[in-house]
Amino acid sequence: MDIFRARRDRLIDAMMAAGGGIAVIPTAPERERNGGNFFPYRADSQFFYLCGFCEPQAVLVIQADESPRQILFCRAKNEAQEIWTGHRHGPNAAAERFCFDAAYPIEELDKKLPGLLANQPALWTSLAADSEWDRRVLGAIREARSTARAENAAPSAVREISAVLDEMRLIKDESELATMCRAAEITAAAHCRAMRATRPNRFEYEIEAELLHAFRAAGSQFPAYPSIVASGPNACVLHYVDNDRQMLNGELLLIDAGCELDGYAADITRTFPVNGRFSGPQRDLYQLVLTANLAAQSKVRPGNDCNAPHEAAVAVLTQGFIDLGLLKGATQDLIETESYRRFYMHRTSHWLGLDVHDAGSYKIRGAWRPFVPGMTLTIEPGCYIRPTDDVPEAFWNIGIRIEDDALVTPDGCEILTGGAPREIEEIEEMMQGQDG
Numbered sequence: 001m002d003i004f005r006a007r008r009d010r011l012i013d014a015m016m017a018a019g020g021g022i023a024v025i026p027t028a029p030e031r032e033r034n035g036g037n038f039f040p041y042r043a044d045s046q047f048f049y050l051c052g053f054c055e056p057q058a059v060l061v062i063q064a065d066e067s068p069r070q071i072l073f074c075r076a077k078n079e080a081q082e083i084w085t086g087h088r089h090g091p092n093a094a095a096e097r098f099c100f101d102a103a104y105p106i107e108e109l110d111k112k113l114p115g116l117l118a119n120q121p122a123l124w125t126s127l128a129a130d131s132e133w134d135r136r137v138l139g140a141i142r143e144a145r146s147t148a149r150a151e152n153a154a155p156s157a158v159r160e161i162s163a164v165l166d167e168m169r170l171i172k173d174e175s176e177l178a179t180m181c182r183a184a185e186i187t188a189a190a191h192c193r194a195m196r197a198t199r200p201n202r203f204e205y206e207i208e209a210e211l212l213h214a215f216r217a218a219g220s221q222f223p224a225y226p227s228i229v230a231s232g233p234n235a236c237v238l239h240y241v242d243n244d245r246q247m248l249n250g251e252l253l254l255i256d257a258g259c260e261l262d263g264y265a266a267d268i269t270r271t272f273p274v275n276g277r278f279s280g281p282q283r284d285l286y287q288l289v290l291t292a293n294l295a296a297q298s299k300v301r302p303g304n305d306c307n308a309p310h311e312a313a314v315a316v317l318t319q320g321f322i323d324l325g326l327l328k329g330a331t332q333d334l335i336e337t338e339s340y341r342r343f344y345m346h347r348t349s350h351w352l353g354l355d356v357h358d359a360g361s362y363k364i365r366g367a368w369r370p371f372v373p374g375m376t377l378t379i380e381p382g383c384y385i386r387p388t389d390d391v392p393e394a395f396w397n398i399g400i401r402i403e404d405d406a407l408v409t410p411d412g413c414e415i416l417t418g419g420a421p422r423e424i425e426e427i428e429e430m431m432q433g434q435d436g
């Protein structure tokens with residue numbers, strides 16, 4: 001059975017259980033960068049999850065009623081255009097290859113939509129994500145209403161498709177896990193390459209180039225997000241992406257970079273000394289963040305709620321900040337008042353999958369949701385110390401994050417990113433083999 005068709009079947013079941021209706025799910029629009037040049041195209045994650053179809057200008061329609069139908073609207077064949085922009089399946093070949101019940105040229109969508117909406121109790125779609133799409137959907141409803149006869153009612157509800165799709169996407173199937181493991185492996189190898197290429201006086205962008213080379217040479221289509229290659233003080237800028245500074249002897253380099261493979265993201269951060277050897281204060285803080293990472297990891301298992309890793313990381317980090325003279329007070333008070341946020345201001349985990357910050361809620365009716373086997377998430381504690389008078393100067397400008405990707409298993413979790421070293425001795429050993 002085609003995995004994408006099987007997912008659409010499951011979506012139909014979930015929609016039927018919630019009253020049925022018709023789902024209309026567009027892929028991502030193409031975006032012009034300038035003067036007829038376009039940003040590299042990437043399909044919408046929801047659409048891709050259900051279709052596996054990567055061409056732009058496509059819309060999935062799913063009819064969830066007593067006679068369910070799965071319909072694709074896509075670009076028609078056009079040999080003249082294909083000379084310029086490459087192969088298009090066209091509706092006939094796409095229907096066969098991607099297991100749809102029917103397929104039509106995309107130009108027919110607006111004409112056919114009001115008829116497809118007729119007598120459906122609800123229209124399910126993505127709301128408020130793209131104003132152009134919102135306008136189009138409302139137009140179709142208006143049209144369906146205006147042509148409604150007594151026997152031909154327009155949908156009386158518009159419903160958010162993410163409510164059912166995000167729950168499906170949260171638990172990865174075998175095919176997704178195989179791709180994610182490979183994305184993690186490629187990314188770990190890229191981080192190793194970056195470690196070996198780093199030395200004093202090189203520029204951050206030279207190391208970024210090593211990462212990009214490793215990603216693409218292994219078959220990844222894109223970086224999953226802009227790579228952060230942050231040396232010295234730049235490591236304390238959480239979303240630093242300029243990557244244009246010269247790295248100096250004695251500094252740390254923080255790299256947060258992951259590849260996207262066949263739609264799926266990896267997300268790894270490693271922090272290591274530019275000269276291959278941790279100084280005393282760097283070592284102390286690094287070991288603290290590593291201990292927080294391991295404490296968080298130990299909480300990723302079914303039965304625990306998904307905030308447990310964050311609580312574990314915060315407890316370790318807060319105690320460490322006190323022990324190192326960065327914070328003063330009682331551990332529990334500093335946790336309750338969130339005083340640790342001065343040095344650790346982000347959360348410890350996010351879901352990972354087609355999106356680097358993947359679909360799926362973290363709470364259900366206000367309570368943290370429990371871990372379930374098949375969920376995938378990051379574990380990424382850190383500490384970021386900006387220069388201020390009340391902090392020992394030895395710690396100024398140290399930014400450290402250690403980020404791994406984990407799969408929840410029946411009795412704990414599996415770390416997918418172990419190929420990138422994170423113990424101090426392992427890192428120093430790998431950097432002994434610095435290139436050149």
Ligand code: GLY
Nearest residue numbers: 225256267356380
């Ligand atoms: N690289 C994005 C993140 O760590 O969340």
Ligand code: MN
Nearest residue numbers: 267378380403
């Ligand atoms: Mn992350």
Ligand code: MN
Nearest residue numbers: 256267268403
């Ligand atoms: Mn990251």
